[in-house]
Amino acid sequence: MRDVTYADSASTVHTGTAPRAMATLRNLAIGLLKTLGAANVAKTTRATRDQPERALPLLGTTDTPDAQGT
Numbered sequence: 242m243r244d245v246t247y248a249d250s251a252s253t254v255h256t257g258t259a260p261r262a263m264a265t266l267r268n269l270a271i272g273l274l275k276t277l278g279a280a281n282v283a284k285t286t287r288a289t290r291d292q293p294e295r296a297l298p299l300l301g302t303t304d305t306p307d308a309q310g311t
Contacts, residue, residue: 274286
């Protein structure tokens, strides 16, 4: 299994609790993709990066309002 790099070191956020929050979000994303059965996490994250609208259905949400407008 290959390691997935999220370029945390390229982030301009290096103070306070931000690095911990970034690591938590990275681990959440990897865990979610593995839970959903992604065979290649790196390929899936690149596809999501290139088409960010793909992330909302993964999280169980959409960018269109439902019939009640929420």
